[in-house]
Amino acid sequence: MSSIKLDNLTKKYGEIDVIKGVNIEIKSGEFVVIVGPSGCGKSTMLRMIAGLEKITNGNVLIDGKVVNDIEPAKRDVAMVFQSYALYPHLSVFENIAFGLKIAKLNKDLIKTKVSQVASALELSDQLNKLPKQLSGGQRQRVAIARAMVREPKVFLFDEPLSNLDAGLRVNTRIELAKLHQSISATMVYVTHDQVEALTLAEKIVVLNEGVVEQYGTPMELYFKPVNKFIAGFIGSPKMNFIDAKVVEVNKKGCKLNILDKVIDSYFSFQNVKCDQGLSLGIRPENLTVVSQRDCLFNGSVEIIEYLGEYNLIYIRIPQQELLCIKVDIKLSFNVSDDVCLGAQSENIHVFNEDGLSIYE
Amino acid sequence: MFSQVLQSILVVFLAVTISIGYFVAANWILKLWGEKSNSSLPEKFKPWVFLFPALFLVSLYLIYPIIETVRLSFYNNSGRSFVGLDNYIWLLGDDEVKVAVRNNFMWLFIVPTISTGIGLVAAVLADRVWWGTFAKTLIFMPMAISFVGASVIWKFVYDLRPIDVDQIGLLNAILVKLGSEPMAWITIPFWNNFFLMIILIWIQTVFAMVILSAALRGLSSEVIEASRMDGASEFQIFYKIMIPQILSTIMVVWTTITIIVLKVFDIVVTMTNGQWDTGVLANLMFNWMFVGGDFGRGSLIALIIMIGVIPIMFWNIKRLRQEELI
Numbered sequence: 300m301s302s303i304k305l306d307n308l309t310k311k312y313g314e315i316d317v318i319k320g321v322n323i324e325i326k327s328g329e330f331v332v333i334v335g336p337s338g339c340g341k342s343t344m345l346r347m348i349a350g351l352e353k354i355t356n357g358n359v360l361i362d363g364k365v366v367n368d369i370e371p372a373k374r375d376v377a378m379v380f381q382s383y384a385l386y387p388h389l390s391v392f393e394n395i396a397f398g399l400k401i402a403k404l405n406k407d408l409i410k411t412k413v414s415q416v417a418s419a420l421e422l423s424d425q426l427n428k429l430p431k432q433l434s435g436g437q438r439q440r441v442a443i444a445r446a447m448v449r450e451p452k453v454f455l456f457d458e459p460l461s462n463l464d465a466g467l468r469v470n471t472r473i474e475l476a477k478l479h480q481s482i483s484a485t486m487v488y489v490t491h492d493q494v495e496a497l498t499l500a501e502k503i504v505v506l507n508e509g510v511v512e513q514y515g516t517p518m519e520l521y522f523k524p525v526n527k528f529i530a531g532f533i534g535s536p537k538m539n540f541i542d543a544k545v546v547e548v549n550k551k552g553c554k555l556n557i558l559d560k561v562i563d564s565y566f567s568f569q570n571v572k573c574d575q576g577l578s579l580g581i582r583p584e585n586l587t588v589v590s591q592r593d594c595l596f597n598g599s600v601e602i603i604e605y606l607g608e609y610n611l612i613y614i615r616i617p618q619q620e621l622l623c624i625k626v627d628i629k630l631s632f633n634v635s636d637d638v639c640l641g642a643q644s645e646n647i648h649v650f651n652e653d654g655l656s657i658y659e
Numbered sequence: 660m661f662s663q664v665l666q667s668i669l670v671v672f673l674a675v676t677i678s679i680g681y682f683v684a685a686n687w688i689l690k691l692w693g694e695k696s697n698s699s700l701p702e703k704f705k706p707w708v709f710l711f712p713a714l715f716l717v718s719l720y721l722i723y724p725i726i727e728t729v730r731l732s733f734y735n736n737s738g739r740s741f742v743g744l745d746n747y748i749w750l751l752g753d754d755e756v757k758v759a760v761r762n763n764f765m766w767l768f769i770v771p772t773i774s775t776g777i778g779l780v781a782a783v784l785a786d787r788v789w790w791g792t793f794a795k796t797l798i799f800m801p802m803a804i805s806f807v808g809a810s811v812i813w814k815f816v817y818d819l820r821p822i823d824v825d826q827i828g829l830l831n832a833i834l835v836k837l838g839s840e841p842m843a844w845i846t847i848p849f850w851n852n853f854f855l856m857i858i859l860i861w862i863q864t865v866f867a868m869v870i871l872s873a874a875l876r877g878l879s880s881e882v883i884e885a886s887r888m889d890g891a892s893e894f895q896i897f898y899k900i901m902i903p904q905i906l907s908t909i910m911v912v913w914t915t916i917t918i919i920v921l922k923v924f925d926i927v928v929t930m931t932n933g934q935w936d937t938g939v940l941a942n943l944m945f946n947w948m949f950v951g952g953d954f955g956r957g958s959l960i961a962l963i964i965m966i967g968v969i970p971i972m973f974w975n976i977k978r979l980r981q982e983e984l985i
Contacts, residue, residue, distance in 0.1 A: 349888065351884050351887065351888070370886060370890075371887050371888045372887070372889060372891075373890075376888070377888060378884075378885070378888050380881045380885060381881070382879060382881050384879060384881035384882045384884065384885035385882070385884060385885075386885075386886070386900060387882070387904060388903040388904050388906075397889050397891075398888075398889035398890055401889055401890045401891050401895060402890055445885075445889070449889075481736030614939070620911075658828070
């Protein structure tokens with residue numbers, strides 16, 4: 300177990316900035332997921348922690364020690380690659396034992412360690428097989444076993460589930476969560492899948508174009524996104540955004556003009572000025588079909604998706620993107636029905652012109 | 660000139676017409692036969708009908724000459740009267756043959772090994788330096804030169820002039836500059852073999868480098884990074900991770916060069932014509948068969964070369980089959 304600190308970490312490829320001064324502290328034993336759209340630099344960041352990528356500027360500290368110029372193997376970190384990166388010419392046993400053999404450990408000790416890890420990951424029967432004789436899930440487990448057997452202080456995962464099919468992905472996700480509980484090592488996990496991030500992480504780093512947009516617990520990111528990017532990125536289906544304008548500010552709050560209609564009731568947010576343009580964010584599960592009296596805006600049903608547990612209804616509103624709402628299966632709708640939509644005031648996220656959150 | 664072109668076109672046209680005609684006719688006959696006899700015999704016959712042209716041509720140009728060579732090896736120089744094992748007895752006792760066999764073994768061992776070795780190192784190193792592409796282009800040049808052309812170039816390298824004349828040979832020019840006597844390189848017994856081998860190594864290294872370079876590029880970079888994470892040094896990555904993964908390619912390169920070496924002929928003819936104990940079997944065969952006009956002994960030496968190639972071919976095919984099985 301050990302802590303990791305990224306101190307103004309910067310990476311340039313020639314003139315292109317990939318990582319633009321990242322500052323993050325990861326506590327010992329924490330499971331941190333780095334998530335972001337493709338090309339945001341998340342894998343590069345992980346590879347810099349691993350030592351596979353040179354650092355242009357700033358520092359990587361493990362247990363308070365700068366490791367910038369220390370060889371990957373001597374950083375006491377292990378990595379699980381997206382392609383698993385198993386040694387194709389070596390048996391499962393030799394794959395797992397490779398690092399230990401390089402470290403010149405005693406043969407009997409290697410055997411014990413490998414068989415312990417193999418039995419923990421249900422690989423005991425596969426030890427003599429070659430990687431190509433294994434299924435995707437088994438290869439994945441060999442890759443994890445190879446990382447585990449060295450008992451590193453830090454585990455790094457680079458999109459380890461993206462090559463698995465959907466069912467296996469869920470299983471392996473649960474296995475990984477269990478693994479973290481049992482060995483309680485520090486883990487850094489990179490993914491582009493926000494479901495993986497929300498389910499696995501104790502803390503999430505959202506990276507966008509080489510900049511950390513927000514670093515916090517899954518709940519913080521979900522309920523208190525700092526900006527529009529986070530709000531739209533975390534949560535599925537994604538948050539709806541509607542343009543609005545402040546028309547009146549007084550002690551009771553403010554009055555808004557939403558889609559050319561001034562709403563009668565007062566909204567409780569402060570820190571806004573008259574005539575300021577806002578963007579209102581409402582998650583599909585918080586946007587509901589309401590009576591005319593509570594109506595914020597109305598539109599017509601365009602697409603209905605039946606998902607069994609609930610239905611998703613996409614609603615067309617003039618000059619806006621399609622809005623998505625999550626509704627109970629008992630409510631029935633038809634295409635081109637006119638609906639009134641509303642939301643509880645506490646479930647509305649408000650963003651200013653710069654896309655930053657405004658909270659009370 | 661014009662009539663020759665016309666003739667070639669005619670031959671091509673005829674060959675294609677005959678092939679298509681054979682196919683159509685065979686199909687038609689088999690179909691007719693099948694309709695009339697109502698048995699499965701035509702179906703069983705079908706593969707053989709289509710295999711026949713290939714089998715026939717292979718027999719005519721490969722099997723028949725082998726049988727004829729074996730027959731000739733028991734006959735005298737004119738190939739007319741049977742002499743029993745006389746040629747074989749001569750072969751076992753002849754000094755020139757012994758030297759040629761020894762030389763062939765040296766060529767067989769040294770040329771493929773060094774070519775593959777240098778080719779591998781060049782392939783690995785060229786990927787690591789910024790001028791790698793330039794280096795590869797430079798190494799690639801000899802590939803475009805024929806064996807005879809290469810031999811002529813190297814003849815100049817080894818060239819000898821009297822000491823009071825300017826040396827045009829590179830090696831002797833260096834020697835004379837350093838104050839030594841110029842040497843007749845290709846007449847130095849035993850070592851002159853190596854001076855000839857260098858020519859083939861010079862050419863074949865390229866082949867090895869090109870093929871191995873492609874194989875190395877096919878390796879996953881994540882696997883190499885994984886071994887780096889596991890603590891392997893650059894050298895350990897090379898021989899524990901990279902080499903085992905391209906081993907089958909290395910063997911293909913090695914055997915391909917081996918087969919080329921077994922057929923080596925032009926270099927020896929151009930450089931020494933087998934003088935000063937540099938003869939090899941192919942060279943000896945040519946001299947007996949076409950210079951000396953002895954069909955019996957020439958055929959026997961040809962047989963020896965063929966027998967030498969068989970184990971390598973056999974092993975090569977076996978390996979190929981194994982790989983297909985996996």
